[in-house]
Amino acid sequence: MRYGPAMTSTYAVLSEGLEKRFGEVHAVRGLDLAVAPGTVCGILGPNGAGKTTAVRLLTTLLRPDAGSARVAGRDLVREPEAVRRAIAVTGQYASVDGDLTGRQNLRLFARLHRVRGPAERAAELLDRFGLTEAADRAVSTYSGGMRRRLDLAASMVRRPGILFLDEPTTGLDPASRNLIWDAVRDLTADGTTVLLTTQYLEEADRLAHDIALVDKGRVAHTGSPAQLKALIGAHVEIVVADADLLVKAAGILDHLTGGQPSFDHDRNAVGAVTRDSTLTLPRLVRELDAAGVPLLDASIRPPTLDDVFLRLTKECAV
Structure with a gap:
């Protein structure tokens, strides 16, 4: 597929016919997805539907066998480095160092990404994610919700335009989950595009502007939560x-x-x-x-x- 300038400028993520095989397993078979900038797109589907493989394709961790996509206006296959510079990925498990403090972790990430003023950026993110009081404690003393918020903060060190969140609240208590939800809402209010995979349908209902229901390696249904509910009655x-x-x-x-x-x-x-x-x-x-x-x-x-x-x-x- 060849995308025209008007089409690609409309979407933060746009894919057509993405495919990926692992031997005899056809994990993704013709994935079509369009995500508007500054929105949350919830990616739902049963186990084995191809959600994780789809995300790994869109984040350049896997190379597609067929199809095409543009992420942040960059071609997924021809410009993978440019795609990586435009995105951040937060997986199911925290990527921060438990032996360091929250502040040290964020300063380290800022230096690795060559962000100007790493100390100032770390302080800004600690405040934004409600971690200032715990900033100088070792992360090993943080609760699960605090670690997830710190992980989100680390993902935002270099201000990515697109954030991929893979089940960000799995295992968290309701209060911690609400804090993560608030953080995601704040990010999209500032213009960040979020692709969210989750096992909590309430989470998708609360956060997602649009939902892509993935089944058997392709997008079976798309629409806002209200539109999808209207299909059921x-x-x-x-x-x-x-x-x-x-x-x-x-x-x-x-x-x-x-x-x-x-x-x-x-x-x-x-x-x-x-x-x-x-x-x-x-x-x-x-x-x-x-x-x-x-x-x-x-x-x-x-x-x-x-x-x-x-x-x-x-x-x-x-």
Whole structure:
């Protein structure tokens, strides 16, 4: 694929048809991805879907067997050094030295990257990531959340335009996770583009502007969290007082939702999925009351990214 200037200037990351094989294993098979600058792109998928291989391709750690990509406006294959200068990668495990203090770690990274004023840059990042009070303690005394924040700070020493985050909050407690989320939001507010792989769907829902659902080595679905949820629809459920009314209730649900009703006879419940955003709980109750169907309970539950993930990956497997 040959990208025109207008196309490449629109995206921080743009790939078409990226492929990678390991012997008989076709890990990535035609990866198409477009990431707008200054946004968070969440990369989701089941184990073995090709997420890690895709990230290793886009960060020049692997050379593609086919396809093309531009990262930060640079050709992935022809200009790998330029790509590396424009990006930073934070893996699942901290890359900082536990025997050094937080300040010493950041100064070391700054010197390695030949950043002007390494001491000043270290102090700036310690403040930005809420680590000033612990700056002169050995990193071995840091909590998991503090180490992850220091790792993020180290990635930002030379102000990369694009940051690849591989499961940045795995194993962290909720408070530490929230601090990392705040740090990511601050980075994108300053114009940094973030590609985020995560096993926490709530994390993708909270942070990502767009999501790429990867399955079997290719991007199966893309869209904002809201757009992907709209593909699934809300789940409507009613519990009736009389089991003999289940079929009648199902007919009303079918009419209101357009979805195929499913029964839970143990609970005298019937449910269906609807993509009609105008269907409200009061309207549902009124319709059932008018039809003479007494209720014990009724609910309309918006879809979550868990629903999206399970439904769409199941469809991909068919």
